[in-house]
Amino acid sequence: MNGRPILTAAETRAAEAAVFATGVTVEQAMEAAGGVVAEAAWRHAGRVPTLVLCGPGNNGGDGYVIARLLKARGLKVRVAASGEPKTDAARAMRARWDGPVEPLADVAPAPLLIDALFGTGLARPLDPAIAAPLERLAKAARLRIAVDLPSGVGTDDGALLGPGIAYEMTVALAVLKPAHRLQPAAALMGRLVLGDIDIPGASKLVEIARPHLPAPGPADHKYTRGHVVVAEGAMPGAALLSAMAAQRGGAGYVTLAGRATGQGGPAAIVRRDAPLGEILADDRVGVALVGPGLGRDAAARALLDVALAAGRPLVLDADALVLLAGSGALSGMPILTPHEGEFTKLFGELPGSRIDRARAAAERSRAVVVLKGPDTVVAAPDGRAAIAAPAPGWLATAGTGDVLAGLIAANRARGLDPFDAACAGVWLHGYAARLAGAGLIADDLIAHLPRALEACL
Ligand SMILES: NC(=O)C1=CN([C@@H]2O[C@H](COP(=O)(O)OP(=O)(O)OC[C@H]3O[C@@H](n4cnc5c(N)ncnc54)[C@H](O)[C@@H]3O)[C@@H](O)[C@H]2O)[C@@H](O)CC1
Ligand SMILES: [K+]
Numbered sequence: 001m002n003g004r005p006i007l008t009a010a011e012t013r014a015a016e017a018a019v020f021a022t023g024v025t026v027e028q029a030m031e032a033a034g035g036v037v038a039e040a041a042w043r044h045a046g047r048v049p050t051l052v053l054c055g056p057g058n059n060g061g062d063g064y065v066i067a068r069l070l071k072a073r074g075l076k077v078r079v080a081a082s083g084e085p086k087t088d089a090a091r092a093m094r095a096r097w098d099g100p101v102e103p104l105a106d107v108a109p110a111p112l113l114i115d116a117l118f119g120t121g122l123a124r125p126l127d128p129a130i131a132a133p134l135e136r137l138a139k140a141a142r143l144r145i146a147v148d149l150p151s152g153v154g155t156d157d158g159a160l161l162g163p164g165i166a167y168e169m170t171v172a173l174a175v176l177k178p179a180h181r182l183q184p185a186a187a188l189m190g191r192l193v194l195g196d197i198d199i200p201g202a203s204k205l206v207e208i209a210r211p212h213l214p215a216p217g218p219a220d221h222k223y224t225r226g227h228v229v230v231a232e233g234a235m236p237g238a239a240l241l242s243a244m245a246a247q248r249g250g251a252g253y254v255t256l257a258g259r260a261t262g263q264g265g266p267a268a269i270v271r272r273d274a275p276l277g278e279i280l281a282d283d284r285v286g287v288a289l290v291g292p293g294l295g296r297d298a299a300a301r302a303l304l305d306v307a308l309a310a311g312r313p314l315v316l317d318a319d320a321l322v323l324l325a326g327s328g329a330l331s332g333m334p335i336l337t338p339h340e341g342e343f344t345k346l347f348g349e350l351p352g353s354r355i356d357r358a359r360a361a362a363e364r365s366r367a368v369v370v371l372k373g374p375d376t377v378v379a380a381p382d383g384r385a386a387i388a389a390p391a392p393g394w395l396a397t398a399g400t401g402d403v404l405a406g407l408i409a410a411n412r413a414r415g416l417d418p419f420d421a422a423c424a425g426v427w428l429h430g431y432a433a434r435l436a437g438a439g440l441i442a443d444d445l446i447a448h449l450p451r452a453l454e455a456c457l
Contacts, residue, residue, distance in 0.1 A: 002423075003206030003386060004194070006176045009120040009155040015174065015201040026089040029197060030058060034065020034093070036195030037147050037171045041066065041114060042073060044169050044191075045143050049076040051110035053134065054094075054101070055117035055151065056083050061090030062147050062173070063116025064097045071099065080107035082117060082130050104133045109140030115167070119148035120155045120177060126162040135163040146170040149179055150188045157353035158182025158375070166190065174199040176207060181387040182354055183375045205355060208378065208386045210431075211424035213250065213411075213456040225252025226286040226413025229279055229312075230406070231294060231303050233319065236262025238293030238402045241442055242317075243269050245406030246289070248449035249428060251413050255279065258303050276303055280310035286413030287313040291320030291337075292402040313412050316367075317405040321346050329366040333381070335418050336361075337370040337405050355385050368418040370408070372401065376426050380419040391430035392440070399442025404429045407449070428452045 007015060020026065041050070050070055054063035060081065071077040080102040085091045094101070115138075117130065126134070134151060138144050144167040149155060152162015158179040170189040172180055174197050179185040216225055228246040232239045240262055247254045247269060256262060260273035272279055280288055290307045294300045296319050304320050314334035316324065321342040324330075338346055343357070347364065350357040358371040358379035371377045374396075376388040408425030416424060428449065433440060435448040 001206050003209035005201045005203040006205045007201045019199050030061045032197040033062045033173045038066045038069035040171045045112045048112040049110045050112040052079050052114045053117050054081040056086040057121045059119035061093045064093035080104045109137045111142040113141035113144045116147040117151035126152045131163050138165040143168050148173045153179045153185035158185035171195045175201040204383050205385045208388045208423045222252035223284045227253040228409045228413045229255045229288045231290040232256045232258040233293050234295030235293030240265045241399050241402040242292045242406035244446050245403040246410040248446050249407040249410035251410040277306045287409045289315045289409040291317035294319035315409045333418050335368045339372045370422045378422045388426050392433045394440045395433050403445045
């Protein structure tokens with residue numbers, strides 16, 4: 001799978017254990033971890049008086065190493081701890097720290113705060129006796145750096161278990177964890193730096209990577225590049241946005257068909273008023289996109305039924321998802337693109353993190369599920385899953401979902417497998433949003449798609 005691996009707390013422990021089984025010691029891994037954080041802190045903050053907060057586990061152990069290494073560089077470093085270290089490795093690092101260790105409760109702040117209280121081992125919400133001084137010290141600092149994770153977030157689900165402090169930088173150790181990308185935790189990370197400590201991790205969960213989308217070759221023509229048929233429903237503006245996004249997203253041929261309610265848009269988009277079933281019977285159709293502006297009436301239902309029966313690759317969005325509520329497994333592995341509200345209508349209240357819920361929904365529906373939001377998750381029925389890197393909040397505006405559906409349709413029509421097509425669409429969408437900048441509207445995203453595509457050649 002493309003993209004940086006993301007490991008849960010248990011998977012990270014298993015990856016560490018595999019490395020320890022080769023003869024590497026926990027102390028060596030901890031020295032390496034402390035080393036990468038100290039280096040990153042030095043490069044980020046320079047010669048700034050520093051306070052390192054150490055917790056009881058190995059995250060705290062990393063903290064004692066960081067304190068020693070920064071002090072060796074000539075920084076004024078103080079250490080405060082929430083208690084005595086509880087692991088052998090952390091005790092060993094505590095013993096190698098030659099300065100005092102102050103109690104957390106009443107320690108004075110410093111301009112740079114390094115938080116090594118808890119990492120992947122946090123098992124419950126922070127006690128106020130820890131959360132309160134952490135918050136006080138963070139507020140009084142000028143810069144805040146988190147070791148592996150901000151203390152007080154759920155590693156596997158990104159939930160808030162502490163005061164929700166925003167850091168300037170987080171140094172993820174060895175691999176990314178779900179909290180680095182899942183909200184609300186992801187918003188606290190600041191600059192996310194990956195600290196390589198030579199612990200390889202493989203996972204069925206990755207961060208969505210820039211796709212490789214080669215330019216059309218000499219043998220390509222409009223149909224090999226992908227023919228996208230977008231169903232036009234009650235609100236034709238939404239379908240037009242999808243169609244334009246598919247076109248600018250690289251599809252060779254885009255047709256609007258269905259209720260023939262719309263007008264306007266580029267002359268290169270073909271409008272047909274033949275029955276949708278007849279249009280989809282053409283085996284050169286690469287994908288049918290149904291849902292944006294579809295409506296929820298009997299005519300909408302009829303269009304959806306025709307598309308479901310056509311046997312073509314499908315992308316189902318918006319109203320189509322609401323109309324599908326209560327249906328079981330789907331055939332042909334369609335791509336479903338619900339936001340939270342549509343997801344709940346379609347699949348009910350599922351337990352677990354957004355990753356767990358997207359995976360369960362994908363398995364149940366036999367579809368690729370794109371659970372949209374500030375931390376979009378893509379999941380396939382075989383367990384593959386991917387989380388998008390943070391995209392600009394400006395995407396929270398009308399029509400951007402229609403653009404995403406069109407982009408995913410274009411990538412599916414060009415022949416990518418449903419999971420890869422969904423990931424490629426999400427990546428292009430986020431990248432185009434960064435190019436479009438502040439105040440973007442959905443039309444601006446479309447205008448920036450050619451440059452986003454160029455980045456993938
Ligand atoms: N990923 C890796 O390969 C490496 C990880 N290391 C570090 O080790 C960390 C994980 O270490 P640990 O598993 O010891 O976990 P932590 O250091 O995150 O914390 C575990 C300790 O905190 C206690 N605890 C959990 N929740 C608490 C709460 N709400 N209030 C008070 N105490 C609580 C536990 O009982 C345990 O003593 C990583 O985050 C990373 O910083 C490095 O030291 C070495 C290499
Ligand atoms: K931490």
